[in-house]
Amino acid sequence: MTEHLVDPDVPRDLHAFISGLPKAELHVHHVGSASPRIVSELAARHPDSKVPTDPEALVDYFTFTDFAHFIDVYLSVVDLIRTPEDVRLLTYEVARDLARQQVRYAELTITPFSSTRRGIDEAAFMAAIEDARKAAEAEFGTVLRWCFDIPGEAGLESAEETTRLATDDRLRPEGLVSFGLGGPEIGVARPQFKPYFDRAIAAGLHSVPHAGETTGPQTVWDALEYLRAERIGHGTSSAQDPKLLAHLAERRIPLEVCPTSNIATRAVRSLDEHPIREFARAGVLVTINSDDPPMFGTDLDNEYAVAARLLDLDERGLAALAKNGVEASFLDAPGKARIVDEIDTYTAAWLAS
Numbered sequence: 001m002t003e004h005l006v007d008p009d010v011p012r013d014l015h016a017f018i019s020g021l022p023k024a025e026l027h028v029h030h031v032g033s034a035s036p037r038i039v040s041e042l043a044a045r046h047p048d049s050k051v052p053t054d055p056e057a058l059v060d061y062f063t064f065t066d067f068a069h070f071i072d073v074y075l076s077v078v079d080l081i082r083t084p085e086d087v088r089l090l091t092y093e094v095a096r097d098l099a100r101q102q103v104r105y106a107e108l109t110i111t112p113f114s115s116t117r118r119g120i121d122e123a124a125f126m127a128a129i130e131d132a133r134k135a136a137e138a139e140f141g142t143v144l145r146w147c148f149d150i151p152g153e154a155g156l157e158s159a160e161e162t163t164r165l166a167t168d169d170r171l172r173p174e175g176l177v178s179f180g181l182g183g184p185e186i187g188v189a190r191p192q193f194k195p196y197f198d199r200a201i202a203a204g205l206h207s208v209p210h211a212g213e214t215t216g217p218q219t220v221w222d223a224l225e226y227l228r229a230e231r232i233g234h235g236t237s238s239a240q241d242p243k244l245l246a247h248l249a250e251r252r253i254p255l256e257v258c259p260t261s262n263i264a265t266r267a268v269r270s271l272d273e274h275p276i277r278e279f280a281r282a283g284v285l286v287t288i289n290s291d292d293p294p295m296f297g298t299d300l301d302n303e304y305a306v307a308a309r310l311l312d313l314d315e316r317g318l319a320a321l322a323k324n325g326v327e328a329s330f331l332d333a334p335g336k337a338r339i340v341d342e343i344d345t346y347t348a349a350w351l352a353s
């Protein structure tokens with residue numbers, strides 16, 4: 001964990017424990033993970049962009065007034081990615097950042113529509129992410145898998161295109177495991193995406209839409225009913241509906257909780273008001289994730305530290321949280337068992353020292 005992210009309310013040795021803890025990351029966006037160095041390098045290559053070329057200036061640029069402002073800034077960074085080589089470099093560097101935090105397995109949310117509509121050749125795009133995935137696994141030991149998401153606000157044309165890219169056997173990348181829906185929720189009702197999720201699910205993909213991040217619990221119900229969600233991205237507003245919480249707990253539908261993101265996009269007022277405690281109290285399977293870490297001034301280690309403070313967790317509690325991430329992942333059973341073993345071995349050695 002970088003020094004500026006050390007939470008003064010979390011003991012130093014707990015930070016050290018988190019840094020070495022093997023983890024799974026289930027909710028992290030491809031473009032939203034571009035490091036300040038990569039973003040400023042790309043911005044320097046494209047002087048027509050409004051994105052600052054100075055990494056220090058990015059801190060201000062990445063301060064959001066509301067969710068719509070966040071999406072506006074996000075798309076300005078998407079605009080910087082113009083070639084398959086940009087895509088490959090970005091993906092490879094994201095894997096390096098994850099490996100540094102002992103992330104053994106990550107499901108990276110990618111929005112292929114945003115790249116293909118900007119003129120990147122679709123086959124070259126797939127080759128770039130796959131090439132980076134294989135290099136990252138060989139060099140860092142981090143296993144990457146993809147979630148292709150529909151940018152809902154871009155309309156049903158984007159849904160059709162994303163579904164085609166995810167299900168056409170000639171294009172579909174080997175690492176693709178799931179299908180999502182992202183972007184603003186207001187005015188973007190979930191049920192209209194049912195036919196696209198039906199096709200993706202029929203093609204063997206898991207359903208992991210964002211829901212209840214910026215709208216109420218009905219959106220989460222809709223994601224469950226119409227999109228057959230197996231996990232929920234954020235699901236923050238589920239806390240407003242005790243029946244929904246009970247349903248999520250009973251069906252073991254995990255929530256992909258990203259605490260700092262919710263504050264940065266102003267979906268939640270403050271960390272102390274974050275509903276993560278209600279989720280845990282209701283018995284919901286909580287996973288901890290980072291969403292768009294450099295844009296939100298965080299990383300996965302810091303999100304675990306935030307969770308430790310909000311849920312009052314010690315090392316064993318943090319290890320259990322890391323195991324939730326593994327359990328909720330779409331990794332195969334032997335792969336899950338390997339990471340769980342690693343978490344147990346690491347925790348036992350830490351507590352014995």
Ligand SMILES: Nc1ncnc2c1ncn2[C@@H]1O[C@H](CCC(=O)c2cccc(C(=O)O)c2)[C@@H](O)[C@H]1O
Nearest residue numbers: 029032111114149150151153154182183184210292
């Ligand atoms: N916290 C988040 N919550 C939700 N989504 C998040 C979050 N973080 C990152 N995203 C990403 O933002 C994208 C938004 C892209 C989008 O809305 C859009 C609209 C119109 C045109 C185009 C285009 O490309 O031309 C794109 C989503 O697909 C998603 O992957």
Ligand SMILES: [Zn+2]
Nearest residue numbers: 027210233291
């Ligand atoms: Zn997200």
